[in-house]
Amino acid sequence: MMDNYFTTFGLPLSFDINTKKLAEYYRNLQNTMHPDKFVNAPEQERRLAMQKTVQINEAFQTLKDPLKRGLHLLQLQGVDVNGNTVVDSDFLMTQMELHEQLNSIKQQSVPIDSLNDFLLQIQHEQQQLNILLIKHFSEENYQLAHGNVQKLQFFAKLYEEALRLEENLLLSQSS
DSSP states (O other): OOOOHHHHTTOOSOSOOOHHHHHHHHHHHHHHHOGGGGTTSOHHHHHHHHHHHHHHHHHHHHHHSHHHHHHHHHHHTTOOTTSOOOOOHHHHHHHHHHHHHHHHHHHSSSOHHHHHHHHHHHHHHHHHHHHHHHHHHHTTOHHHHHHHHHHHHHHHHHHHHHHHHHHHHHHHHHO
16 A cells, blocks of 8 residues: 555645645654654664654655656556556657757757746746646546646656756856
């Protein structure tokens, strides 16, 4: 049985969570379960406190990230997130166009402005998907949620790729 990270923090099963409250709950749980508070406790209590701390950290890392949160929600609903990918021909075209756009940015002599615009574009797409995911999860439409979580995965990977390019550009400019 999979851990339900929402219950770890006493939160309802929802894609739309208040991340400030989540961070506050996290700090409170960390304070009460921190292993340092169990230094003089019996070995079994220390081990349990350490396990609980690991679970709290894992739950927090999952719930604060929209992509991980969406995947977790889908898994809790029994959706196989590692199975077949949803093939949307329009989105496949979008993927190819965005990869081409990033590749053309790499070819520019001074790509930093174009790259910043590209990163903003990807962030915007992620925000739009987050809005859709709030709707899909609240309506319990897990098929649409699954498709949009997969799109969010694509944008997260593309964003990371663009950030690495930006980092390399900044490093090459400073040397």
